[in-house]
Structures are given as C-alpha cells and as structure tokens.
Amino acid sequence: MNIKDLENLKDGQQVIELTGWVDNIRDHGGLTFVDLRDFTGLIQLVFDKSGDVDTKLKNEFYISINGSFKKRDEALINDKILFGDYEIEVTDLIIINQSKTLPFQIEDSIETDENIRLKYRYLDLRRQPMKVNIMARSNTFKSIRSIMNQLNIFEIDTPTLIKSTPEGAKDFLVPSRKSPSNFYALPQSPQMYKQLFMMSGFPNYYQIAKCYRDEDSRKDRQPEFTQLDLEFSDASPELVKSKVEEIVKFVFSDAYDCKIKTPFNTLTYEEAINFYGTDKPDLRIEEKIFDITDIFTETSINFLNDILSSQGSIKALHTKELLTRKQIDDLDTEIKELGSNGLGWFKIEDTTISGPLAKLLNDNEKSKLLSYGPGTLLFQAGIIKEIANYLDVIRRTVFQPLNNDVYSFVWIEDFPFFEVEDGELQPSHHPFTSPKSNEIFKDDPTNATALHYDLVLNGVELGSGSQRINNPEIQNLVLEKWGLSKEQISERFGWFIEALSYGTPVHAGFAIGIDRLIAEVLNQPSIRDVIPFPKTQSGLDPLTNAPANIEEEVLEEYNLKYINKDE
Numbered sequence: 001m002n003i004k005d006l007e008n009l010k011d012g013q014q015v016i017e018l019t020g021w022v023d024n025i026r027d028h029g030g031l032t033f034v035d036l037r038d039f040t041g042l043i044q045l046v047f048d049k050s051g052d053v054d055t056k057l058k059n060e061f062y063i064s065i066n067g068s069f070k071k072r073d074e075a076l077i078n079d080k081i082l083f084g085d086y087e088i089e090v091t092d093l094i095i096i097n098q099s100k101t102l103p104f105q106i107e108d109s110i111e112t113d114e115n116i117r118l119k120y121r122y123l124d125l126r127r128q129p130m131k132v133n134i135m136a137r138s139n140t141f142k143s144i145r146s147i148m149n150q151l152n153i154f155e156i157d158t159p160t161l162i163k164s165t166p167e168g169a170k171d172f173l174v175p176s177r178k179s180p181s182n183f184y185a186l187p188q189s190p191q192m193y194k195q196l197f198m199m200s201g202f203p204n205y206y207q208i209a210k211c212y213r214d215e216d217s218r219k220d221r222q223p224e225f226t227q228l229d230l231e232f233s234d235a236s237p238e239l240v241k242s243k244v245e246e247i248v249k250f251v252f253s254d255a256y257d258c259k260i261k262t263p264f265n266t267l268t269y270e271e272a273i274n275f276y277g278t279d280k281p282d283l284r285i286e287e288k289i290f291d292i293t294d295i296f297t298e299t300s301i302n303f304l305n306d307i308l309s310s311q312g313s314i315k316a317l318h319t320k321e322l323l324t325r326k327q328i329d330d331l332d333t334e335i336k337e338l339g340s341n342g343l344g345w346f347k348i349e350d351t352t353i354s355g356p357l358a359k360l361l362n363d364n365e366k367s368k369l370l371s372y373g374p375g376t377l378l379f380q381a382g383i384i385k386e387i388a389n390y391l392d393v394i395r396r397t398v399f400q401p402l403n404n405d406v407y408s409f410v411w412i413e414d415f416p417f418f419e420v421e422d423g424e425l426q427p428s429h430h431p432f433t434s435p436k437s438n439e440i441f442k443d444d445p446t447n448a449t450a451l452h453y454d455l456v457l458n459g460v461e462l463g464s465g466s467q468r469i470n471n472p473e474i475q476n477l478v479l480e481k482w483g484l485s486k487e488q489i490s491e492r493f494g495w496f497i498e499a500l501s502y503g504t505p506v507h508a509g510f511a512i513g514i515d516r517l518i519a520e521v522l523n524q525p526s527i528r529d530v531i532p533f534p535k536t537q538s539g540l541d542p543l544t545n546a547p548a549n550i551e552e553e554v555l556e557e558y559n560l561k562y563i564n565k566d567e
Contacts, residue, residue, distance in 0.1 A: 181559055
C-alpha cells in the first residue's frame with residue numbers, strides 16, 4: 001500500500017505495511033510525531049512512548065509500519081497537505097534501512113550549490129519539486145506516443161553509433177576496438193537516417209531520440225539531450241507545421257492540462273530581427289523595435305552621420321517610464337560587454353529632452369522625438385544584423401511580459417540559407433535543407449533563403465525543421481558552397497548523396513527539444529532541472545565523476561595513447 005491509497009480507508013481501519021522515508025520528527029513529551037513520505041504523498045505517524053514501539057528514528061530512514069488510520073482532532077488538522085486531517089497510530093515499526101547524515105535536507109525549497117545537488121542527484125530527486133519535474137517528463141513522453149498513435153505516425157529507431165558527419169557542433173567520438181584507428185560518432189541528430197526512411201518508402205517517422213553535441217553547455221543546452229524527431233514523405237513545410245501544431249496542442253492539453261490556440265503566429269526572419277532583435281522573440285512582451293533613421297537624416301551628431309553614410313540605420317525602443325540613471329548605466333554596461341559601442345538614450349519630459357546628445361539636436365529632431373511622448377527613448381545605430389542582439393537585450397531587460405502565464409508560440413521562417421559564424425560560412429540550419437529557390441542559390445548562395453522554419457515559445461527556440469533536399473545535384477552543390485572539397489564531400493557524404501540518386505520523394509521534417517518544452521511549461525530556469533541525470537554547465541557529471549581517465553592498458557586495446565601536450 002502507498003500513502004495515496006489511504007484515500008480509500010475509513011477512520012479506525014488497520015493499515016498494513018505502509019512503507020516510506022522519515023521526513024520529519026517532532027518529540028512532544030509522551031508522544032512522538034513522524035511525517036512519513038513515499039512517492040505518492042505524506043502522512044503523520046503518532047508513536048506513543050508508553051508503548052512497545054522503539055522510535056529511535058532519523059530523517060530519511062526507510063521504515064515499514066502497521067497502525068490505525070484515524071481522524072485528527074479538529075484543532076490539529078493541517079489543511080496544507082493531502083492527509084492533513086488524518087494520522088496513523090503506529091503499533092508496529094520495522095526499520096528497513098538507516099540513512100547517513102544527509103549532505104542537504106530533503107526539502108522543497110533549498111539553497112544548495114547545484115554541483116552538490118547533482119553529486120547526490122538520487123537524493124535531490126526525492127524532493128517534491130524534482131519529482132514533479134520528472135513526472136511531467138514521463139507524462140510528456142506518454143502524451144507524445146499517444147498522439148503519434150492517433151496520427152498513425154510510425155515509431156522507428158535509428159543507430160547511435162554512426163559515421164562522423166558534423167552538423168555545426170563537434171561530434172562525440174567513440175573509438176572502435178575491432179577497427180583500429182577508426183571511430184564511430186554519437187549522432188547530433190538522426191537527420192540523415194530519418195531521411196533514409198523517406199527514401200525507403202515509409203510515409204512518416206517519429207522517434208524520441210537521444211542526441212549528442214560536444215559544445216558549451218548553457219541553461220538551454222546539454223551535451224546529451226532528448227528531442228521529438230519527425231519526418232513526412234510527400235510533405236511541404238505547411239503540412240509539417242500543421243502536424244506539429246496538432247501534436248503540441250495535444251501534448252499541452254493531455255500532459256499539462258493547458259489549452260493553447262492554433263494556428264500559431266508566423267513571422268519572417270527579417271521581421272523578427274527588425275521588430276524584436278532576435279529570431280527567438282518573446283511575443284508576450286508587447287513593445288517592438290522601431291526605426292528612427294528618418295529623424296536624423298540631417299543630423300549634426302557625427303557618429304550617427306558616419307553610420308548612416310555606411311548604409312546603417314537607427315533602431316529604437318520607447319518606454320513610458322523615465323528610467324533612472326542607474327538603470328541606464330547598468331544597461332549600457334551590459335550591452336557594452338556584448339560588443340556594443342554604448343547605449344544611446346534620450347529622456348523625454350513634456351517639452352524637454354535630456355541626455356548626453358540632447359544639446360546636439362536640431363529643432364526638427366527635437367520636435368519628432370517629443371512626438372513619442374514622455375518616457376525614455378533607447379537606441380542603437382549600425383547595420384541591423386550587428387546591432388540586433390543589443391536591441392534584443394534592451395527589449396527583454398526594460399520590458400516585461402504582459403502575462404507570464406501565457407504560452408505564446410510563433411513560427412519563424414524564411415531564414416538566410418547561410419550565416420557567418422566565427423568568420424566561416426555555415427548553414428543556418430543544416431546542409432540538408434532545401435533552398436527556397438534553387439536558381440537563386442546557384443547564382444548567389446550567400447543571399448539565398450532556406451525552406452527552414454523554427455518554432456519559438458516565449459522567447460525559447462523549441463524546435464527546428466525544414467524541407468529537405470531530394471536532388472543529389474543540389475545536395476552536392478550545397479556542400480560545395482559550404483566550402484567542402486570534392487574529396488571531403490565524397491568521404492563524409494558520398495553514401496548519402498548516392499542514396500538520394502534512387503528516386504527520392506519530396507520530404508520534410510521537424511524536431512522539438514523535449515527538455516526545453518518541459519522546462520518552459522514548468523517555468524524552470526534551466527533544462528538541467530527537468531533532466532533526471534544532467535551534466536553541469538562545464539559538461540561534467542558530479543555523480544559519477546565522468547568524464548574520467550581510462551587506464552593506458554585499456555587504451556592500447558583501441559590503439560590509442562595519451563599525448564603530453566607539454567612535450
């Protein structure tokens with residue numbers, strides 16, 4: 001029997017072998033009160049010291065008891081817990097297992113270093129908030145499989161030991177003992193394999209897939225993560241997005257009892273950058289970025305003249321509040337650390353404008369700025385792609401969502417096919433994405449648009465998808481424009497291009513980050529809080545001390561050895 005089963009008992013009924021952990025102990029003279037906790041709930045036990053039951057207990061002892069289920073005195077009812085109006089008078093006690101002194105208390109709200117919590121994750125998971133998170137994860141998986149069965153989408157698994165084909169991040173490599181000097185890689189996603197299913201004639205596919213990327217961890221990134229992976233044959237982006245909306249709507253309703261509206265809003269990439277400064281906009285924040293370039297076309301502010309003459313623009317946000325100088329200075333410091341030259345600002349009060357640049361304004365500029373009304377106008381000047389990130393930070397720092405309880409979804413589409421990352425050209429999604437126009441891509445790939453679409457929830461990228469390339473010539477061309485040599489293309493992707501050459505249907509797909517979805521619904525600060533056994537931000541596992549050194553004798557079996565970088 002578990003504690004939740006007590007709902008079916010009557011006052012005075014004998015309880016048989018109720019087991020659980022000692023959650024709290026209170027000594028009240030002749031009586032000892034113990035809160036017993038199991039996976040399903042908590043109830044108070046009462047030990048009469050004049051009886052035969054030995055009550056030498058400590059927190060987290062695992063015990064078994066027999067006793068009578070009784071109604072509490074009305075003055076002692078605790079209405080904050082499920083069984084706060086009942087208690088159990090214990091007649092028999094067995095200590096099944098004792099507990100060492102705890103590294104931290106098993107409490108709902110604790111201020112314990114995350115590394116300590118992860119080192120003793122099995123204790124951390126005993127806490128109610130963590131239990132709620134992990135059960136939400138389990139219910140999410142159940143809901144996904146339920147809606148997939150309803151939609152008749154096939155669950156098919158893909159291998160986790162594959163050929164290394166980097167998709168933007170570094171691969172995790174696995175040495176092969178039977179094939180010396182050769183390596184498998186763990187998949188960054190099942191991308192090419194799910195496309196192979198479409199080439200094989202399957203109409204659709206899904207998988208709750210483990211994926212691995214050797215990259216720096218963040219609050220929304222882990223080296224090992226879980227995604228819902230989808231692919232559809234004879235499909236367009238519109239079909240995939242409609243299926244995703246149906247799936248997400250069902251999961252929110254079934255797993256979280258949340259009603260969301262479909263269809264979702266849609267923005268182009270260009271609209272998202274111009275209005276929100278990011279391709280992951282939080283639409284719960286009402287304020288948008290707007291252009292004030294035309295105000296300063298004849299300005300005497302030299303640095304603005306220089307920017308405008310270099311095809312730059314001036315983008316602004318306006319708050320009705322007069323920000324304090326400390327707020328402005330803090331914001332200035334924050335965006336300077338990101339690379340901005342500094343925060344531009346004017347305070348507008350009735351008929352006066354103040355700020356470090358106010359004395360350089362001409363009458364026309366003053367008149368147009370005053371038209372925005374009282375408040376603080378914050379701006380950045382430059383090429384929009386270079387200043388967008390600063391505007392995004394300003395917007396999210398100064399303005400707050402109108403309603404934190406709203407789930408605001410938006411599709412972002414029409415991404416540039418390529419983007420520059422660390423000085424190198426990279427596909428903005430992955431190199432298997434179809435260009436929106438093959439002709440434009442052939443002539444001017446750096447300005448081509450991709451048939452790539454992201455789903456954003458409350459400023460968090462929930463997932464990405466695209467129309468896939470189904471023409472081997474276009475696939476080869478994309479890899480060439482990416483900068484791969486013919487030899488590299490043949491070595492890394494030759495087998496895949498070969499597969500495309502046998503009548504490949506049009507197909508498209510999507511992948512949803514399940515960890516991110518759960519964290520956002522539960523309003524958790526990091527996906528680490530919804531993953532049972534996550535890694536730290538530096539990629540370490542404090543529980544097992546992984547990654548760890550391997551004995552040299554073992555490495556020799558794989559024809560590997562340590563290299564001393566100092567030599």
